[in-house]
Amino acid sequence: MKASVPAQASPESATTRSHPKRNSPQPGRKRNQWRRRIMHNWELYLFIAPCLLYFFVFHYLPMYGIQIAFKNFLPTKGITGSEWIGFDHFERFFNSYYFWDLLWNTFSISLYELAVGFPLPIILALAFNEVKDGLFKRGVQTVTYAPHFISLVVMAGMIITFLSPSSGILIRMLEGIGIDTPAFLEDPRWFKTVYVVSGVWQSTGWGTIIYLAALAGVDPQLHEAAIVDGASRLRRVLHINLPTIVPTISILLILNVGNMLSVGYEKILLLQNSLNMESSDVIATFVYRTGLVNNQLSFSTAVGLFNSVINAILLVTLNRIAKRTGNSLW
Amino acid sequence: MVSAIKESRGDKVFLVLVYLFLSAALLVVLYPLLYMISASISTPKFVNSGEMWLWPKGLTLDGYRLVFDNAKIWTGYGNTILYTAIGTLINLAITLPAAYALSRSDFYGRNLFMILILITMFFNGGLVPLYLVVKDLGLINSMWALILPVSVTVWNLIVARTFFQSTIPRELQEAAHIDGCTNLRLFVRIVLPLSAPIIAVMALFYGVMHWNSYFTALIYLNDESKYPLQMVLRQILVLQQMGSETNEALSSDMAAAAASKAEVASLVKYAVIIVSTLPVIAVYPFLQRYFVQGVMIGSVKG
Structure with a gap:
């Protein structure tokens, strides 16, 4: 990411900056210089050791375990001891009748969420930015940020309760204005909408913060000049504020698309039932079910690997496109 | 900012629309939160029939009693x-x-x-x-x-x-x-x-x-x-299983008060949502500044 730019300073400048009292290093003593630089800050390596150990154990060791996707993994034989079987698990997955359903559900839920959930925080942030600081603005912000802190379990409980056909308040309200209500949680056609709308309710407010931070950086002189030229408020929002946050929008978009296939499976899992399964089952919930419920460890790992690879490809591709506009991640 | 120049009529209309939009956002987010608080202290009969839709009706703390007995x-x-x-x-x-x-x-x-x-x-x-x-x-x-x-x-x-x-x-x-x-x-x-x-x-x-x-x-x-609270909540809210304790409590001292199992279930649901979310929601407005700061620091770089 862009964050590490200052670290790319040349070794000489790093040395002189951190040891101003020392003489400048002589040529031909590179190795010594290296050791000195490491020894000088040896404690910092202790500082970062637990963190690196964590990433090694809980992120890199599992990557080593990915090999069981190409093996017939038996817990008694261990990861290395199990027999290689090549791409059998992948073939089985690609040829299964549920492959296209899973892929479609995963992509359609993600795209639906992106289409509705991504622009809303931007619009809300632009609106916040137009309003004077005061009780009203702070009140709306506090309230709209709050759902971010509601746990997924409570969120799912709320959805189930509000949409209960016998007593749900939302059902009552829709009936009150004369709308025939479908069984939202049982009808596969409605599952995605329920998922996306509840997500919008929970995260739109919180999502504005990052844009508001970017909007704080707008040069007031631009606005002054635009006002003198007779630009309306709307025009200034569209031609000054919006372009200012385009880099932020672009980076968040890349990150979102890169995580496309890891849709919020923790929430889907809570809302899933046998009736809405045909539209609610996504790759990640499938991985959980086959792997940890039905104990098909190798097969589940293969499906999970497929998911990760697609994610990585999406991310790299999008970043390449973004690079042309100069707003890339790396 | 520059307020010396008078705002045009178009700008005023635009600003009114912005305020309307924000008020709508406020209502949409606030309503479910208020509803849950009200429902947790209302008689289940009114909640389930839809008579209670904003302010508590038939004030009762039975839901909380059931939660604390569990x-x-x-x-x-x-x-x-x-x-x-x-x-x-x-x-x-x-x-x-x-x-x-x-x-x-x-x-x-x-x-x-x-x-x-x-x-x-x-x-x-x-x-x-x-x-x-x-x-x-x-x-x-x-x-x-x-x-x-x-x-x-x-x-x-x-x-x-x-x-x-x-x-x-x-x-x-x-x-x-x-x-x-x-x-x-x-x-x-x-x-x-x-x-x-x-x-x-x-x-x-x-x-x-x-x-x-x-x-x-x-x-x-x-x-x-060893289950954390969220797993217990999952059983109650999502899998709709009441703890056996709740049913016992019901049969002993509250059988008369609650007409049916469903009513108790709904009472407990709202109360348990409030009880579990309260610690976070209660401290949040005071610490909001820090949360926001955290997101902003992260967004400056990286």
Whole structure:
């Protein structure tokens, strides 16, 4: 990411900056210089050791375990001891009748969420930015940020309760204005909408913060000049504020698309039932079910690997496109 | 800003629309929250029939009584407090020193470490390989399975690193070194005392994460007595299973009050939502500044 730019300073400048009292290093003593630089800050390596150990154990060791996707993994034989079987698990997955359903559900839920959930925080942030600081603005912000802190379990409980056909308040309200209500949680056609709308309710407010931070950086002189030229408020929002946050929008978009296939499976899992399964089952919930419920460890790992690879490809591709506009991640 | 120039009529209309939009957003978010609070202290009959739609009707605290009589909820609550406290302490103990080391431009190798850490954001081993690692470490069915696999989140590490980079002046560190101060003393005596805001932000982010998580407990814990609150909530809210205690309490002293099992279920639901979410929602408005700061620091760079 862009964050590490200052670290790319040349070794000489790093040395002189951190040891101003020392003489400048002589040529031909590179190795010594290296050791000195490491020894000088040896404690910092202790500082970062637990963190690196964590990433090694809980992120890199599992990557080593990915090999069981190409093996017939038996817990008694261990990861290395199990027999290689090549791409059998992948073939089985690609040829299964549920492959296209899973892929479609995963992509359609993600795209639906992106289409509705991504622009809303931007619009809300632009609106916040137009309003004077005061009780009203702070009140709306506090309230709209709050759902971010509601746990997924409570969120799912709320959805189930509000949409209960016998007593749900939302059902009552829709009936009150004369709308025939479908069984939202049982009808596969409605599952995605329920998922996306509840997500919008929970995260739109919180999502504005990052844009508001970017909007704080707008040069007031631009606005002054635009006002003198007779630009309306709307025009200034569209031609000054919006372009200012385009880099932020672009980076968040890349990150979102890169995580496309890891849709919020923790929430889907809570809302899933046998009736809405045909539209609610996504790759990640499938991985959980086959792997940890039905104990098909190798097969589940293969499906999970497929998911990760697609994610990585999406991310790299999008970043390449973004690079042309100069707003890339790396 | 510039307010000397009079606003045109178009601008006024635009501003009114903005206020309307924000008011609509306020209502849409606020209503479900208010409704739940009201429902938790209303008679279930009115709630289920839709007669109670905003303000409480038929005031009752039975729901809360049932929640507090339920031993399972108490155990879950206790477990969650324990996991959150220990988990957050571990998160801080690992994240802060690492973030500080990574913030130092004279820390040799920091680019390499940063890349190794960032890779894990975009590629991971997946559910089963991680599960196998946790199992091989012998952590299944122990509280450490909920804590150690989430010791550090990359996002929080970046936020803390950015904070150290932008607030701890290099001169301070150089002066300390010239005076013969070691890095450890520098970190404990000088950097940490200057970093109260970031410590608060980190504790809050990690704390909320532990408080709200259910999935790790779902996959790593078998023993119900170790379940955190969210798993108990899942049974009540999602799987719609009441604890046996609740039914007992019902049959003994409240049978007359509650007409049917469904009514009790709905009473308990709203009360348990409020009870479980209250700690977070109650402290949140006071700490909002810190949360927002955390997100903003993270967004400055990276």
